[in-house]
Amino acid sequence: MDSNKLVESFAEFAKSKNIDRPTVIRILEDVFRAVMIGKFGNSDNFDIIINLDKGDLQIWRFREVIADDAADAGAPNKIPLSEARKIEADFEIGEELSEEIKISDFGRRLIVTAKQMLIQKIRELEKEALYNKYEQLVGCLVSAEVNQILSKEIILLDDENNELFLPNSEQIPKDQFKKGEHIRAVICRITFNNGIPRVILSRTSPLFLERLFENEIPEIQDGLIAIKKIVRDPGARAKVAVETFDDRIDPVGACVGIKGSRIHGITKELQYENIDIINYTDNLELYIARALNPACINRVEQNDDRVSVYLDPDQVALAIGKGGQNIKLAGLLIGKEIDVYRDIPTHLEQHDILLTEFSDTIEPWILEELHKVGLDSARSVLALPKATLEERVDLEEETIDEIYAILDQALNS
The missing domain is CATH 3.30.300.20 (K homology (KH) domain)
Structure with a gap:
């Protein structure tokens, strides 16, 4: 491959990835300097001229002509007089020899290496550009197209064909999407997998709801x-x-x-x-x-990190x-933390018993289950039909029957 075709093909590839011209030129120069170091040992005495419009690449090597027996005759930026006169017969000591290096002189292996390095540089720029773009957009609302639906996540594409990821854990349980569908989500975070940035989206974050309100x-x-x-x-x-x-x-x-x-x-x-x-x-x-x-609610009692809320018995279930x-x-x-209590009128308190009094006869975890649904006394439990209590708590029917029997006996003994 000649230099023009190599530059043209790389420039086209870079353009498709939205890489700007100065960056393309810098990458080309860096890569060819690396190739020259591999071939000549250094690149300090080389000039690289790149014209993207014409797809033109020129590499010039500069060396000072010195005497054949000079101490630094082997230096990369020096050339013995005898060798210089093989190129041009009238060279004299102290003059500068400039010669154009053709890409074909590098050999096939180095040319392939140069192509691989160019592609790798572009991949690195893509990663950097993706991270820089979305790192500033964390917390923002985006719309993207569903590209793949996998078992653990959905892969979406933005308007530049960058991949965005919506894990199952960040999806609303009722979400169901089809390939090609556009969905909205908030940019949650950016993670890295083997050095590749992954833009993670979320539809469960409170930020997603906040952005929808703002819109x-x-x-x-x-x-x-x-x-x-x-x-x-x-x-x-x-x-x-x-x-x-x-x-x-x-x-x-x-x-x-x-x-x-x-x-x-x-x-x-x-x-x-x-x-x-x-x-x-x-x-x-x-x-x-x-x-x-x-x-x-009837009243509130405040503590440092908890509050106690008192309500009429018929309001407890609504509060919970x-x-x-x-x-x-x-x-x-x-x-x-909010603790809910039934506000029992004073004249009725003597006819009821708090569930905490049954800690010796009813297992603590069962009492906790009853408390979670706002039941804190014997009468509050017995006032509910068994079918209703079964719906509210995660207890076996047999256990509920046993609870009713214990509470009824306590109130009527």
């Missing part, structure tokens, strides 16, 4: 409404605390939109995840009450939610 709610884009915090159980439920800097704006209403017009597109993107939008406040007791909606989901998300939103 859909003009007041958030304009800075009139701020998102204080988001917590999620992806695909099931989310709580979003918002506040406004303009008293004329209802932040919750603005986010929901007329008849839910704004929030509908977001919930649809999230596979119809239920989204509770909460008006943020510095008043912790009020904030807790809003976070535990739709339950109505299915599988404890509502109270878990509310706790994450306010940043404290």
Whole structure:
């Protein structure tokens, strides 16, 4: 292969990878200097001239003419007079000899090596460019096309055909995609696999929901409404605390939109995840009450890292939610553990017994299961039909029958 064809082919390849001209020239020069070091031992006395427009490559070697018996006759940048006169008969000592080196002089092995080095340099630049591009975009929303659906992840392509990865763990449980489909996700992080950067996307991150809100709610884009915090159980439920800097704006209403017009597109993107939008406040007791909606609380007792919430018996299940989901998300939103207690009127307290009194007859883990669903006294358990209790707790029917028998005997003895 002659030098013109080599430069042309490399320039075309680099162009297809969006590598700029100065970088292409620098790579070509670096590679050929490495080849010259391999052939001649150094590259200091060589000039490389590259013209990408013409696909032209010229390599010039410069050496000083010295006497045949000079001490430095073997130096790479020197040439004995006798050898210089074989090239041109009128050379004299002290003159500079310049000669063009043809790429064909390198031999086939070095030419193949040069081609491999050029390709490798481009691959390295691609990795660097990919990392530099997405390292600045971590936390941003992107749209990419599904290219491959694998057992553990989905591989997507961006508009420059870079591969992006959406692991199963970062997908909403109800997500189902087809090849060629465009999906939205947030750039979660960049990892490395054998030195190759992998751009990891997420649809479960609270940031994904935050970016969707920013896209859909003009007041958030304009800075009139701020998102204080988001917590999620992806695909099931989310709580979003918002506040406004303009008293004329209802932040919750603005986010929901007329008849839910704004929030509908977001919930649809999230596979119809239920989204509770909460008006943020510095008043912790009020904030807790809003976070535990739709339950109505009676009072709150605050500790350092926990809060105790007291509710009417019929509100306990609403506060806890299915599988404890509502109270878990509310706790994450306010940043404290929430303990829920039935607020039993004083005149009824003497007719009930707290479940903690049964620690000798009922195993602690069973009592914990009952407490998780807001049951903290004997009457609160007995007030529920057995079928209802079976739905709420992960206990065998036989165990539940035994619990009812123990509690009933205690109240009636």
